[in-house]
Amino acid sequence: MRNTRPARPSRRAKPAHSSAREGGSAPAGCVWLFGTHAVSAALCNPRRVFQRLLLTDQESAILQGADVKHRxxxxxxxxxxLDELLGPDAVHQGVAALVKTxxxxxxxxxxxxxxxVLVLDQVTDPRNVGAILRSAAAFGAACLVVQDRNAPEETAVLAKAASGALEVVPVVREVNISRAIEALQKANFWTIGLDAGGGLLEGASLTGxxxxxxxxxxxxxxxxxxxxSCDEIAGLYMPGDMESxxxxxxxxxxxxELVRERAPSAYHNAATKKPI
Incomplete structure (x- = not known):
């Protein structure tokens, strides 16, 4: 019998300006976004300020539904x-945008x-942070809190991994994570460190x-x-052979785990219905 272990999270386009062919990084205060999901989401975000929008197809689907005033x-x-501008490894899908952060x-x-709320303690990989943002958007998180000096900046790689979630979930940068946790506690949040050495994370017990x-x-x-600084430490139920x-x-x-107990009954019924 396997043991239960807490998991450790261990319209027509105009020609491009010659500057697009020079490549190089974005100017200060700006970032290049690429890929259909990241750019489409940015076009739908009224908080985004666009500098340029580059396309390989003048009939690109990302133009459909975008606010003309915003675009x-x-x-x-x-x-x-785009290959030269963004690098050979960028999966840009023929779409790129220069935007202000x-x-x-x-x-x-x-x-x-x-x-x-999700709080990250020195998670530095932009792909991991982007993937976390995507999950945060999927499960309705309020925001993502990171440490200012030990977290990736807003970059094309992060935005690509977030698949549009960077435009949906605010990223809050704090100097001190322990103080941020204290501020959350004062705002009536129950803070749970997801790590080994505690009990199991049980969403049902946290309802309300x-x-x-x-x-x-x-x-x-x-x-x-x-x-x-956390109110409690908890892990995830992992009956398999991996420890993290x-x-x-x-x-x-x-x-x-936090949101499944709040799922509508219709979803529960559909999920538990046996096939005929």
């Missing part, structure tokens, strides 16, 4: 231009939104509470002071 005049470019949002403003899940970096886990999960997977499973 810049697209520039038609060859695919090789999103304006900062305070923690007090962000938690006015409904849903749980606002919860903040705190996750640590790959390998290191939660730092001692951050761990001690990638932090982005742990975040998704933890969020699901």
């Amino acid at each position: 810049p005049e697209p520039e038609l470019v060859a695919r090789s231009v 999103l304006p900062d949002l305070s923690l007090a403003e962000a938690v006015e939104r409904p849903g749980p 509470r606002r919860v903040a899940l705190v996750l640590g970096a790959e390998g290191k886990g939660l730092r001692r002071l951050v761990r001690e 999960l990638n932090v982005s997977v742990a975040a998704a499973v933890g969020l699901y």
